[in-house]
Amino acid sequence: MALNLKQSDMLKCEMTPxxxxxxxxxxxxxxxxxxxxxxxxxxxxxxxxQSVGRLSRMDAMQQQAMANATNQRRQADLIRIEAALxxxxxxxxxxCGNCGxxxxxxxxxxxxxxxxCTQCASPSQSS
Numbered sequence: 603m604a605l606n607l608k609q610s611d612m613l614k615c616e617m618t619p620x621x622x623x624x625x626x627x628x629x630x631x632x633x634x635x636x637x638x639x640x641x642x643x644x645x646x647x648x649x650x651x652q653s654v655g656r657l658s659r660m661d662a663m664q665q666q667a668m669a670n671a672t673n674q675r676r677q678a679d680l681i682r683i684e685a686a687l688x689x690x691x692x693x694x695x696x697x698c699g700n701c702g703x704x705x706x707x708x709x710x711x712x713x714x715x716x717x718x719c720t721q722c723a724s725p726s727q728s729s
Contacts, residue, residue: 626687634680637676640672698717699717705719
């Protein structure tokens with residue numbers, strides 16, 4: 603894919619593949635560490651009325667539901683990280699999965715898991 607002068611100027615602020623890989627692996631480890639820390643919060647809530655009052659049980663169940671929802675988002679992010687690492691290995695990282703154009707380096711700095719350029723990711727393009 604040929605780059606025009608403006609695009610090549612933008613690449614000057616782009617991270618190297620090794621820096622991207624390091625950042626993705628760091629994000630992956632962070633998510634795994636958070637998952638380990640939150641395991642207790644996702645455990646089944648005891649419904650013994652003698653040991654815990656009704657409101658305390660309801661609060662515990664709500665906290666468990668929130669922990670489970672957070673865990674689902676975390677698992678989805680881990681899948682996105684693996685996909686980004688695979689794109690990086692296949693030299694597809696940084697290109698829009700929709701139109702094939704380059705994703706702006708600044709966008710990738712903000713969200714290294716981005717798979718679409720700003721144009722394709724805009725709400726008007728998703729319909």
